[in-house]
Amino acid sequence: MSPGIESAAHPKGCCAAVYGSDLVALLLGGAYHPGGSGLTRRLAARLAPASGEHVLDVASGRGASALLLATEYGCTVTGVDLAGPNVAAATHTARSAGLADRVLFRQGDAERLPIGPASADVVICECAFCTFPDKPTAAGELARVLVPGGRLGVSDVTAVPDQLPPELTGLGAWIACVADARPLDEYAALLASAGLTVTHTERHDGAVTAMIDQIEARLTVVRLTAGQRAESLGLDFARAPAVLAAARAAVADGVLGYAILTATKPAVGPR
Numbered sequence: 001m002s003p004g005i006e007s008a009a010h011p012k013g014c015c016a017a018v019y020g021s022d023l024v025a026l027l028l029g030g031a032y033h034p035g036g037s038g039l040t041r042r043l044a045a046r047l048a049p050a051s052g053e054h055v056l057d058v059a060s061g062r063g064a065s066a067l068l069l070a071t072e073y074g075c076t077v078t079g080v081d082l083a084g085p086n087v088a089a090a091t092h093t094a095r096s097a098g099l100a101d102r103v104l105f106r107q108g109d110a111e112r113l114p115i116g117p118a119s120a121d122v123v124i125c126e127c128a129f130c131t132f133p134d135k136p137t138a139a140g141e142l143a144r145v146l147v148p149g150g151r152l153g154v155s156d157v158t159a160v161p162d163q164l165p166p167e168l169t170g171l172g173a174w175i176a177c178v179a180d181a182r183p184l185d186e187y188a189a190l191l192a193s194a195g196l197t198v199t200h201t202e203r204h205d206g207a208v209t210a211m212i213d214q215i216e217a218r219l220t221v222v223r224l225t226a227g228q229r230a231e232s233l234g235l236d237f238a239r240a241p242a243v244l245a246a247a248r249a250a251v252a253d254g255v256l257g258y259a260i261l262t263a264t265k266p267a268v269g270p271r
Helices: 011-019 022-028 036-047 064-073 084-096 135-145 171-175 184-193 206-232 240-252
Strands: 054-058 076-081 103-107 120-126 146-159 197-203 256-264
Touching (some): 036 064, 054 064, 064 076, 064 103, 084 103, 120 135, 135 146, 135 184, 146 184, 184 197, 206 256
Parallel strands (some): 054 076, 076 103, 120 146
Antiparallel strands (some): 146 256, 197 256
């Protein structure tokens, strides 16, 4: 969520670089997705990971959700993130929390997960699927690593692509999880094409507005306390208000939103 950044050549690598930077932590705090830990708990409640089950957190960021799940559900968690700084920070936090024996973080690509087939009872992926350039391959990877009968939970930005305003297109908007976001039914179709059975969907569009409010408030603080540092990391303070205003209007118009989906892998079948 960093309006104004337009510098990298490849969206996936750029997303990893930005989300591994201190800039995102400055703007978003501990949770890197709309709804924060509250929406993570709602998603987890539908998946109900049991003590001793293995949970895979794809695009785990700095580990907030992985640590929450291990603490509140007693499961073991592997977090995979493309950004090395995120993996290092999450590993440090897990060790500091005394959870290093149950929470492990690895660097890896969601389109080539460094996890064996049928190795996770539960997979979660929060506000990241929309940034994966090859979504069918990513969906296939989510299905591959689930055990038969395993559960998947996805939360993500939704969008009507051909109705997005110009401020919400291009690489900066891609990093902000907007430019390649899809309608909710398209996400469900991608998961179904990967052999999963979608079991539940629900919308949380207000979570995007709440995150915009948070970013606007933090922008003021960041400008006053760390403006030069933020600009050196790529934040364009002059452009940010227009991007955030466009995002707020898009939510109000039903063009932009947020949703959670759950799915299961058939107990028997080709995968």
